[in-house]
Amino acid sequence: MSRRGTRDYPTNHINNDGVSTINGGDDTYPPGSLDNFIEIRETEGYLADKSMLIDHILSDRHNKVFLFCRPRRFGKSVNLTMLDAFLNVKYKGNTWFDGMKISECREYDGIRNTFPVIYLDMRVGTGIDANRLTRNFGSIVNAAYEAHDYLETSERIPEYRRAKVSRILRRDNSDFDVDDLRYLSELLHLHHGVPAVVLIDEYDAPVHMSLGKGHYSEAVGYMRDVLAPLLKGNPHIYKAVLVGVLRVARESLFSGLNNLVVSGPLEGSRFADCFGMTEDDVKVVCDEAGHPEKLEEVRAYYDGYRIAGTEIYNPYSVMNYFDNGMKADGYWVRTSHEKDFEILLSQGDPDVNDAMIALVSGQSVETNLDRSMAFPHCGKLEDMDLKGLFTLMVQSGYLTAEIRDDGRYDIRVPNMEIMNHLKGRVRDWFGQGWNRMYGLLGSLLSGDAGKAEENLITLIRNPPNDRIRSHVDTTHALHQLIITGMLSVYKDYDAVAEYHSGDGVSDIAVLPRNGSGPSVVIELKEVPAGGDSEETVMYAMRQIESKRYTLGVKGDPVRACGIAIGSDGVAVRIS
Numbered sequence: 297m298s299r300r301g302t303r304d305y306p307t308n309h310i311n312n313d314g315v316s317t318i319n320g321g322d323d324t325y326p327p328g329s330l331d332n333f334i335e336i337r338e339t340e341g342y343l344a345d346k347s348m349l350i351d352h353i354l355s356d357r358h359n360k361v362f363l364f365c366r367p368r369r370f371g372k373s374v375n376l377t378m379l380d381a382f383l384n385v386k387y388k389g390n391t392w393f394d395g396m397k398i399s400e401c402r403e404y405d406g407i408r409n410t411f412p413v414i415y416l417d418m419r420v421g422t423g424i425d426a427n428r429l430t431r432n433f434g435s436i437v438n439a440a441y442e443a444h445d446y447l448e449t450s451e452r453i454p455e456y457r458r459a460k461v462s463r464i465l466r467r468d469n470s471d472f473d474v475d476d477l478r479y480l481s482e483l484l485h486l487h488h489g490v491p492a493v494v495l496i497d498e499y500d501a502p503v504h505m506s507l508g509k510g511h512y513s514e515a516v517g518y519m520r521d522v523l524a525p526l527l528k529g530n531p532h533i534y535k536a537v538l539v540g541v542l543r544v545a546r547e548s549l550f551s552g553l554n555n556l557v558v559s560g561p562l563e564g565s566r567f568a569d570c571f572g573m574t575e576d577d578v579k580v581v582c583d584e585a586g587h588p589e590k591l592e593e594v595r596a597y598y599d600g601y602r603i604a605g606t607e608i609y610n611p612y613s614v615m616n617y618f619d620n621g622m623k624a625d626g627y628w629v630r631t632s633h634e635k636d637f638e639i640l641l642s643q644g645d646p647d648v649n650d651a652m653i654a655l656v657s658g659q660s661v662e663t664n665l666d667r668s669m670a671f672p673h674c675g676k677l678e679d680m681d682l683k684g685l686f687t688l689m690v691q692s693g694y695l696t697a698e699i700r701d702d703g704r705y706d707i708r709v710p711n712m713e714i715m716n717h718l719k720g721r722v723r724d725w726f727g728q729g730w731n732r733m734y735g736l737l738g739s740l741l742s743g744d745a746g747k748a749e750e751n752l753i754t755l756i757r758n759p760p761n762d763r764i765r766s767h768v769d770t771t772h773a774l775h776q777l778i779i780t781g782m783l784s785v786y787k788d789y790d791a792v793a794e795y796h797s798g799d800g801v802s803d804i805a806v807l808p809r810n811g812s813g814p815s816v817v818i819e820l821k822e823v824p825a826g827g828d829s830e831e832t833v834m835y836a837m838r839q840i841e842s843k844r845y846t847l848g849v850k851g852d853p854v855r856a857c858g859i860a861i862g863s864d865g866v867a868v869r870i871s
């Protein structure tokens with residue numbers, strides 16, 4: 297962490313992009329106002345020192361263009377403004393990097409704050425229809441010229457070029473040319489004698505906001521037509537850095553761009569710790585707050601992201617946690633825009649249904665992911681397949697992924713904040729069918745085997761909304777998935793499949809989230825053809841006892857539950 301100012305425990309201020317500042321003095325700033333590196337440093341605030349991102353980019357002698365994809369509020373805008381502060385000629389002589397790691401890299405002293413910068417905020421380039429989209433793209437182009445209006449009177453460029461700058465500065469927003477930004481880089485190179493740096497914030501916003509709408513193809517077209525001349529083979533740019541959430545297909549936006557370095561949740565390990573917070577960053581925050589013992593709770597709620605193989609915490613939630621009296625809550629998810637995968641979930645695909653139930657049950661799901669795309673080419677959500685859905689959820693921050701030896705991925709819910717949120721969404725997704733399941737947990741915890749049998753019969757025969765039509769390998773796996781999934785959505789309890797305790801692994805453990813209250817360890821058996829359900833359920837109970845599955849399980853009391861499911865019904869025994 298980098299800090300200047302007093303040691304007193306301060307008031308926390310949260311940036312739009314999730315990097316917090318903790319004010320060292322009496323001045324206050326409205327929450328959400330500080331998403332700019334310069335403002336943070338000027339207000340003597342906290343921020344995790346990510347300045348070596350600058351070194352990683354500048355030391356790469358072979359590549360010009362860098363694309364960083366991270367979930368919302370993971371520090372992208374702050375890092376982009378940090379690059380601007382370090383490279384932009386208009387900030388020459390600043391002291392904002394004093395005490396930061398990059399200040400130790402003396403090899404950059406000669407080029408620091410020597411470049412003109414084209415800074416584009418693509419959030420402006422969204423629209424409700426094609427006409428508005430056109431005007432908003434034009435406003436982005438025109439704003440870039442307005443930031444360098446001195447070119448209109450520059451004696452370092454020919455008069456006819458100055459005249460063109462004048463026309464651009466006075467034109468209507470809808471009257472832009474797709475080559476205008478490349479032309480601006482050429483003028484800046486001519487005026488300053490060095491190539492320009494291009495910084496693009498939320499580069500994917502126009503495409504993302506048009507997804508599923510009639511002007512999706514226009515959004516992709518504008519992005520390609522405006523950015524390609526600027527970024528592809530342009531001798532007038534020194535470096536270009538783009539940040540966003542989602543990876544737009546290379547072939548639809550970056551076609552022919554060979555010198556592109558990509559860092560996202562699934563790739564680019566060199567930059568993995570440059571966004572978000574590492575555990576060392578979080579330890580510093582805990583220590584500065586005077587509560588190092590809170591690290592374990594912060595880890596459970598906000599850690600768990602695997603960014604190109606590196607463990608990362610959600611910075612927005614971590615800093616909100618300390619700002620709100622160290623209350624563990626769903627801070628990041630409250631800012632979410634979930635229209636994309638909610639539309640996909642509503643399609644009722646059985647593979648999606650099964651996977652979501654498994655995920656909210658605490659299991660990992662093996663799947664294929666596509667690092668090179670997040671959107672269907674036509675922009676229709678209903679045409680996205682399972683691979684596309686889970687790629688979208690990983691890139692958006694709702695899931696995290698680790699690559700397997702065979703090239704597939706294990707995806708899982710990263711932490712308690714996201715798990716609690718997704719359980720609620722899955723419960724809503726299944727609708728009123730949940731109402732008839734509420735008694736199952738109560739009957740198991742109270743030891744009412746008869747009531748549990750009634751609830752389980754209903755559950756197995758009539759899954760909510762018929763959305764569970766599993767493709768798992770065995771009937772046992774199907775029943776385990778259904779029961780774990782149904783139990784997993786209760787607010788105060790966690791249902792965990794394949795729970796390690798005692799001398800083995802039980803099928804399901806239902807555990808109180810806060811550690812107090814009753815718990816249940818469940819062994820699930822299928823009644824063999826011609827078998828007896830009573831004998832089968834007692835066999836399950838003996839297995840729990842012999843393998844001491846209840847040993848070390850948190851809760852008071854800890855109940856043992858055997859369940860036998862056969863063609864003629866369900867048998868339950870609870871002790």
